[in-house]
Amino acid sequence: MKSFPSFVLASLAAILSRGYATSTCDVNGKHYQVADTISRDVCVIGGGSTGTYAAIRLKDAGKSVAVIEKVDQLGGHTQTYIDPATGVPVNLGVAVFHNTSLVLEYFARLNVSLTSIGISGGGASIVYNDFRTGLIASNYTPSNPAPGLAAYGAQLAKYPYVETGFDLPYPVPEDLLLSFGDFVEKYSLQSAMPFIYGFAQGLGDISSLPTLYVFKNFGSDILRLIATGGFLTTTLHNNGLLYQSAQAVLGKDVYFNSTVMTMDRSGRDHATIVVKTPTGMVEMQCKKIVFTIPPKLNNLHGFDLSHNETKLFQKFKNTGYYTGLVRNSGIPDNTSVTNIGADTRFNSPTLPGLYGLSQVGIPGLVDFKYGGASSLSDAFVKQDILAATKRLQVVGKNESAEPEVAVFYSHTPFECHVSAEEIKNGFYKKLIALQGQRRTWYTGGAFHTHDSSLLWAFTEELIPSILA
Ligand SMILES: Cc1cc2nc3c(=O)[nH]c(=O)nc-3n(C[C@H](O)[C@H](O)[C@H](O)COP(=O)(O)OP(=O)(O)OC[C@H]3O[C@@H](n4cnc5c(N)ncnc54)[C@H](O)[C@@H]3O)c2cc1C
CATH class of the missing domain: 3.90.660 (Polyamine Oxidase; Chain A, domain 2)
Structure with missing residues (x-):
């Protein structure tokens, strides 16, 4: 019997589960052939540390979500290498977490146990x-x-x-x-x-x-x-497990290897995002958007950035x-x-x-x-x-x-920062003023700092207004 590579079968399964009839949509004056049209309460852009947290919290709060992630796994800077010879896991990216009630609850929610680490x-x-x-x-x-x-x-x-x-x-x-x-x-x-x-x-x-x-x-x-x-890490020293567990909860609401082709946030009822996925274009009608990716202009092709957003984001330098x-x-x-x-x-x-x-x-x-x-x-x-x-x-x-x-x-890009002069001149006041505008909430490293536990706490503060 002829066998198919697993990625072909996975793509077929994804097409079948998401509907394979193609239709068209027009966004920003462009015509797209789409394999699927979905409606979601919240579309989360980026499935790293903050995007995954936001998606889990919003889903648990009863919202429908879709996560748009450009690579083939959740977790962003969390990279766990498993040595093929010894099976020993090594956290090459995110290694430790804070011992706070929010962290403990999040790991408990995803059934991943924690232990102390020096x-x-x-x-x-x-x-x-x-x-x-x-x-x-x-x-x-x-x-x-x-x-x-x-x-x-x-x-x-x-x-x-x-x-x-x-x-x-x-x-x-x-x-x-x-x-x-x-x-x-x-x-x-x-x-x-x-x-x-x-x-x-x-x-x-x-x-x-x-x-x-x-x-x-x-x-x-x-x-x-x-x-x-008081630092914590996963008991098995494999922080990727948090994201595998999150992926199991989010299922096919995560669109891997997917990027925004175009976006229109001016609609009365919803924003429209056309997303290029491995199984074709998907039109996403999103009541709200949670933006969690590095806000560098070269990472935002296809985004319908306002004058304000462009003016602010172009000031970010990165390490x-x-x-x-x-x-x-x-x-x-x-x-x-x-x-x-x-x-x-x-x-x-x-x-x-x-x-x-x-x-x-x-x-x-x-x-x-x-x-x-x-x-x-x-x-x-x-x-x-x-x-x-x-x-x-x-x-x-x-x-x-x-x-x-x-x-x-x-x-x-890692740390996104601006000059002392920009900070003095109110850069962050203007950045904060973007929150909730045009159906969009912003979180992630550039909007707080590069620390997963602190970013989850920061994202948690946004949840009530996203849910409202
Ligand atoms: C080596 C290293 C070690 C670290 N150690 C720790 C630690 O021990 N403890 C700790 O708390 N923090 C640690 N951090 C910091 C922590 O990883 C970050 O603060 C956190 O991951 C930032 O989360 P984020 O969601 O902003 O970004 P990310 O986790 O990077 O997530 C962004 C996601 O968006 C995706 N993406 C990017 N652009 C697009 C696009 N255009 N379209 C769709 N998707 C896109 C990316 O693929 C990624 O999955 C470490 C970071 C590094 C790099």
Whole structure:
């Protein structure tokens, strides 16, 4: 009997379950042949951390939903690698969650159990190298971050509103606009800087970012969790399970490998989105829209952006952030290597570059985290990682090892941010004013900060007005 590849069968099943009769629709003056027309209370754009949370919450509240996701799985920055040889899972993206009632309830809802986890590096001994030269930084000893963190916490406590969003007072306090490097010097927080730099990976060179962004990412709940050892992860150390479970709940309401072709939010009763899916165009009639994707103009082709939306979104700059695994690094299996600058301000690593190479508990594989102030090509990042790994001098290193990038994920665009001048001039007041306009609610990293637990709390605050 002739057999069909599973993706063909899956596509057929999807067509049959969604209806295969084609019809047409006209949106924004264009004519589309559509395989299906659906009506939903809420269409969620992006099935990452916030989009999945929003979809589950809204579905549980009795709303019909559709999720438009451009790749083939939910979870966004949550990437769990399962080693084929050992079966060991490694969370290369989102690793830890806050111990809050909202997080506990969400995981319980999706039947995924949690356990405590430290953030100390898993037992490997850490050596410090300047990755520009590969040399061991023998004169560098990390300082005890505790006094700096306490002083940082005292400053942070003056601005409680940064913890919940971008609802800032105007004029915006000068210290929030100060570059974080200058802020650290102003309040003598140097001892905490390497720790904060390491935690806020992905934000690029935090010394040059307005302090506001660092406060939001490294906020009071992070300080609490560090002090109490209260971080959580999934019991099986496979954070992808949360999204597999969510996918089972959402079923065929998730449109994978799908993108917006065009959108019209001017209708009286609903917005219309034409979505390109693997099984043809789908016309979605949406009473409301939850927007969760990076709001960069080059990611918004087909969106009917208003003048205001365009003016705001085009101001976002973004950092680049890349993760994965290097095989055959030559670094001994009991050693992790952290990048520092032997002669840089705060001994911060020079970016673009590796933050470090860490053990994951699988012999021959190390985790890499690589960051930069802007998007870089995957080819450049891979080549830079390999060159830096080769250069590294580490006691016991196998110098003849030929490293290779075994797993690579681009998390770019990552941190979306604007200049201190824009913040001062009311950028976020205007951004917040978009909420609920044109049937659209905005959430996700750019609208709060890159922390899943905090984003779920932020999204939760929007739920009543989406439900209203
Ligand atoms: C390496 C790494 C480690 C991290 N570690 C942690 C951690 O330990 N704990 C923590 O809380 N947070 C962590 N974060 C941050 C956390 O992942 C983010 O804050 C969170 O995922 C942001 O959620 P989001 O929904 O805004 O974006 P995402 O999770 O990225 O979701 C966006 C989704 O939209 C999709 N999409 C994008 N563009 C389009 C489009 N045009 N059309 C349709 N779909 C689109 C994407 O494919 C993606 O699925 C980490 C991030 C990274 C990169």
